Amino acid sequence: MIELRKVSKWYEDFQVLDDCSTKVSKGEVVVVCGPSGSGKSTLIKCVNGLEPFQKGVITVNGTSVGDKATNLPKLRSHIGMVFQNFELFPHISVTENIKLAQLKVLGRDDGEATEKSRSLLERVGLSDQADKYPAQLSGGQQQRVAIARALAMDPIAMLFDEPTSALDPEMINEVLDVMVELATEGMTMMVVTHEMGFARKVAHRVIFMDEGRIEEDCTKDEFFSELRGERAQTFLSKILHH
């Protein structure tokens, strides 16, 4: 469903992605990890064209992301994305956040969009917060609304860019629970995260990145066995230390 072939990207002279190739099949959950600055967030932002890349090809459902002729807004409307800092729109209510793109992009009527928002808020356990503004919610609640907002578009795949990194520890699980549920329902997911518990539980594959390169791209079992390379070994021992 998502395919990257020899993708490279530079900021001026600095190379942030170096010849990255991988694949995410339908229904697959792929976790991307690696030290900060390894290019994992940049890589995931290239998948829906938020960041341009200079070399290589990325296709989503057969459509080339880098092709100038591609209707990017239309392509993006089929791919949900969740950000590290939630990025709910602060000037409109929770329900309006979930409705906005349904109305403006999908052309749903108000009743349908409202009903969809209601059922998604129920699903992420936030029915009672529908009329609040984002700033009135905790981080964990905001991130769950952000997931609901992405799901409202009936996406064919979901991208998560460090969805729990900005959260207080006690709120991480409420977000991970929603993500685990999505994964077990068969959603295609590409998840940048350091939550190895999540990876162990639902990931099919794990990608390890370092210095802009994909160093490991293997099944979950391989990754968590002793077969992985030295850098991944070092990285894992650092984040699993305590």
Add this chain to the structure above:
Amino acid sequence: MFAEFDWKLVIDSVPHLWEGMQITLMLTVLAIFGGIIIGTALALLRLSPFKTASFAAGSYVNFFRSMPLILVIFWFYFLVPIIVGRPVGGFYSVLIAFVLFEAAYYCEIIRAGIQSVRQGQVYAGQALGLTYRQNMRYVVLPQAFRNMVPILLTQAIILFQDTSLVYVVGVKDFLVSADLIANRENRLIEMFTVVAAVYFILCLTGSLFVKRLQRKYAL
């Protein structure tokens, strides 16, 4: 000195002064609206990836910001009738001058406001499939204008004071109305003191209101 202050003249002048004040207020309000509309368009051009559009908008802004306002007022007073081919009256010529002049300043304010919206918000709108226009309209500009309210109001207060420059082409605004009475009755001190007091009270009230807004939005 105040023993001789002619209060009766001041009170008798109120209807005339009010007429002048209406011109001043109308000019201020119309120039703000026109300036914000054109200024927003200029800001969007300036931030657009199209180099020519960005350069043209930038040149416009730099040009008007390098001109004294009084010169622009003069210029349009003589130029507009030539362009239109008939006299348009002082009011319309100064209105055009103010709108075009203010647009340059509003452009810079609005540009800063748009840039104050976090990149992550732009990404979020894009990721949902919003087009550039939709993202601007529903996500970026509403937040930008909210951030800009205090500085837009401050600019409005400056504009309110600046409209008194229409004096040079004889449009009968608040100041000119007072000036006419002052000279006719030879009561300069009374009339100009009253004018100063009115400007002071209105502008101070405006500034205090802006301060309160800033405190409110700072939360």
